[in-house]
Amino acid sequence: MNKNLLSVAYFIAGFAILFAGWELASLSTKGELPSPFATMAVFFEMWSRPFYDAGPNDKGIGIQLLASLKRVFVGFGIGTLIAVPVGFLIGSNRIVFNILNPxxxxxxxxxxLAWFPLGLAMMKVSDKATLFVIIITSLWPTLINTALGVASVPQDHKNVGKAFGFSTWKYITKILLPASLPLIITGLRLSISVAWLVIVAAEMLSGGVGIGFFVWDSWNALSLEKVISAILIIGIMGLLLDKIFAVIQKKFTYAI
Structure with a gap:
């Protein structure tokens, strides 16, 4: 069988098992848990008008999703700007490593969730507190992988820089960065997953607009169909983000 067709067959089989288990769970709870068919009806209804805006607490799923993605990418971007330079410093200097590692x-x-009250105390605004939580939790995979990548650069590569009298900047851009890039991108891939994971919990606390707030608001409205639909959207978007970074990672494997 063609490899692509086999992958599709496995995909269908996996979701068939998921939906069968879901249907059994729904029957065993006597409808307390919505069935897959009832949930899918709500899911497609939500996407029939994704960008409607009927007030602060009544917005389409497209608006909620875009608000969350914006926060995720801003927080992820700021976290990356912190993590990569610090990772370079830790990976290239043993003294700095010994000081900062603990x-x-x-x-x-x-x-x-433990960071949210601290962010709220410093920022005074829940939206900025959410951003703080994303930054502080998503930077660690990138920082650690950057440090590991820099520390793993072969000594022969370093000797080339010394032999040609490279300046510090040229040494970083021509030797350290290319050699450590695959691990850095691995860190970025892990960080974006963490950022997307965190946004849901943070938005449940902060309120306003976002996919996390949508889940909590739907629960308060006793609409489990919307809650499960939002869970599916969160999972699909997380998968897409991971696939995007997997493609980027594959393109830079030449730097190993």
Whole structure:
């Protein structure tokens, strides 16, 4: 069988099992959990008017999704601007590594929700607090992978820079960056996944507009069909973001 057709067959089989289990769960709860068919009807209804705006608490799913994506990419971008230079510094200097590594190991496992009150205390605005949470939680994979990539540059590569008398900037751009780029992009791929994961929880706390707020608002309105539809959208968008960075990662494997 053609490889692409086989992949499609596996895809269909996987979702058939998911929907069958979902239907059984719905039947066992006597309709408390919406069935796949009822949920899909709501799902497609939501996408029939994705950009309607009927007030602060009544906006289409397209508006909610775009608001979340904007926050994710802004937070991810700021986090990247912090993580890459710090990662370079940690990976290229043992003293800096010894100083900062304990701090990183303490802060890295902290739950995203634990950062929200701190962000709110500093920023005074929930939207900015959400951005703070995304930045502080998504930068760690990029920082760690950048440091690992820089520290893993072969000594022969470093000797070339010394032999040709490269300046610090030229050494970074011509040797360190190309050699560590695959690991940096791996870090970016992990970071965007973390950012997308965090946005849902943060928006549930911050309110306003966004896919996380939509989930919470739908739950308060007792519309489990909308809650499950939003979960499907979150999963699909997370998959798309990961695939985009997987393509970018593949294009830069030459730098290994």
């Amino acid at each position: 701090v990183i190991q303490v802060l890295k496992p902290v739950s995203p």
